[in-house]
Structure formats: C-alpha cells, structure tokens
Amino acid sequence: MKRICIMRVAGTNRDYDTHEILSYLGAASEVVHMNEFIRGRKSLLDYDAFIFPGGFSYGDRIRSGAIWAKQLIYKLSSDFRKIADEGRPILGICNGMQVVVEAGLIPGLRGISEYPEAAMGVNASSKFECRWVYLKNFSRGNCLFTKNIPRGAVMRVPVAHGEGRFLLPKEEENELLRTLDRNDQVVFRYCDEDGGVAEGNYPMNPNGAFSDIAGVCNPDGNVLAFMPHAEDACFSHQHPDWTRKGLKGEMAGILIFKSLLSHLK
Amino acid sequence: MMGMSLNILDPNSFGEPMAKYKVEVTYKPGVLDAEGKATLSALKTLGFNVSDVKSSKTYVIDCSCDEKKIDEMCRKLLSNPIIQNYSILKL
DSSP states (O other): OOEEEEEEOTTBOSHHHHHHHHHHTTOEEEEEEHHHHHTTSSOGGGOSEEEEOOBOGGGGOSSTTHHHHHHHHHHSHHHHHHHHHTTOOEEEETHHHHHHHHTTOSSOBTBSOSSOSSEEEOOTTSSOEEEEEEEEEOOOSOOGGGTTSOTTOEEEEEEEESSOEEEOOGGGHHHHHHHHHHTTOEEEEEEOTTSOBOTTOTTTSSSOOGGGEEEEEOTTSOEEEEOSOGGGSSBGGGSTTTTTTTOOSBOTTHHHHHHHHHHHO | OHHHHHHHHOGGGSSSOOEEEEEEEEEOTTSOOHHHHHHHHHHHHTTOOOOOOOOEEEEEEEESSOHHHHHHHIIIIIOOTTTEEEEEEEO
16 A cells, blocks of 8 residues: 655644545555654655645744755755655645745756745735635646546635745746746636636735645646645535535545545555 | 964864854845834834834854855755845854
C-alpha cells in the first residue's frame, strides 16, 4: 500500500484532521515530525506522497511558513529535491501552502527556485479571515489533486488565515499569470455561490489574492498549494448548514484527497 | 590589544571579528502593510495628525561574519524578495 506522510513541526495543528480523512478513505497515512527526517530516523524516500498541513508552524515567525520551508531546503535538501523532482505528490494546505511557496516549489517554472518566486501576503482586509468561501475548479487536468473533481465545479470550503494573499512579482504578474494559465497551473479561484469569479472583490475573495488564486500547482501538476482547509470540508457534519439544509454524507473537500488516492493507485 | 586577545579566545572569531548588524525588513511600495495601516488608524483615533505609517521588522544580529554573509541571510530567510526590501547597517 502507498504511504502518505503528513509532516508536522512545532505549531502544526491540522495534521490529525488530515490523518482522519485519509484513514476514513482507507489510506496508509502517518503523521511524522520533521525532526524524524532531520535526525535520520526516517527517510522521505520511503513515502509516496506528502501533505504539509495547516497550522502556525514556528509561531508564524519571520513570515508564515518561512522557517519550515528553509528547513526543508537546507536540512533535507537532496531528498526533498528528489521527491519533488520525481513527481511524488505534495499537497500544502493553508500553512502548508505558505511552506511550499516559501520553499520555491510554487510556481516552480524552472524547477525548485533558490529564492521564493511568489509570496503569501497579509490579507487585504488586514484581518484573520476565518469563514466559508466558494472555489471554482479551473484545472484542465494537469493537477493530480483534481482528478476526481469535475472541471468548473464549485466547492464550498472554509478558510482560516491571516497571510493568504497569493502574490507574484508586481512588475511581471500579468505575464506570469498568462504562463500559469497556459501551463494549467491555476487550479482554484475564489468565486461566488454560482461560480462567478470573485474578480478581487471582498468578501468572495477573502484575502485579495492575485487573480483570485486559491490553489496553484507546479508545471508538472504534482505539487498543489491550496489555501482553504479541504480537510474541514469533507463531511456534511463539518458544514455550517448541515442541519438547516439536512445535508448528508461527504462534501466536496474530500475529492482532493480522493484524487490523490486515485493517482497513487 | 585587549580586543585582539578576546578574539583569539573566541572560537567564532576566526576569519572575521565579531560584529553587530542591524537588518531592517520593510514592505515594498504598493504591498499592503497591515501593521502600518492599523497603527495609522489607531494614532488618528487618538487625535494625532498622522498622514502615513510604515512598519518594519528589525533584527539585530551578532555574528563573526562580513556583510556579505548578512546579505545572504536576508535573501535566504529574513526577507521574501517578492514583497519585501531589506537594508543592512553595521553597528
């Protein structure tokens, strides 16, 4: 059975929720502290996929995700590069998105970059945004984490972040966006209930992310940086309307994890 | 003379003498500075006639290294070049 590593460090707090979903789906997932890899007690190469869950790694010091990202690059350098280059799936959720962006995996137009080529800025509202939003799937099939999600599907998921504003270098953002669109790297955009793209408007776009980007992958489609909490939108009982609307069963967020498992089969 | 003998005793001092640097990280123009914005609003609430506030983060680093090394620290960890600028001052 394929093994999924849910990595954690001090301040990670969404690791076991993610583990619960994967266990429910029958996957072999394991929560592993980063130090296990640094001390050589475990090897990244023994895992088939990786999830960097949400939380506040290292208390969000310096910038959210920055310290964890640099540890990956400088402490686990060759193995970390190897798993990314080999195309093993890597999913960064919320703080995990901040980590993969700071680590230079996203947008990854020329492989892993030495310095970040994108940034997660402070929310345009200056507030910590913690509520449910709508997303639209824009992937044309490149991103492995959307294999089970119909193109154009609208999903309702929660966000909970203070630094979720995906930004590209200002002077070349439009040119880079064209490249990302051409490469099928823009995976999810914030939208309204009917799927109309937010076009930067608050509160549909909760953080002012450039081009409403909520999820973005690398050119090979094996690394997804995803700002909302997919693990909190997997079952009807997690949904704010579950009694009012009599919702039952699974919700859209679970499709991201099902897509990963379909890919690993 | 005194400083010289201290440096010899300090294992970190080989190569470069111990120095103190101040690194200041600021947001690039046009990037939202939430801390500055909130401070501006709070100062106005208190009746101060303030037109703008910019926040920055300062690190004071003791290091037996040259400025080039501090620059590397800024590029590798302390700043994100997409949204931030930095300046280095030897104290």
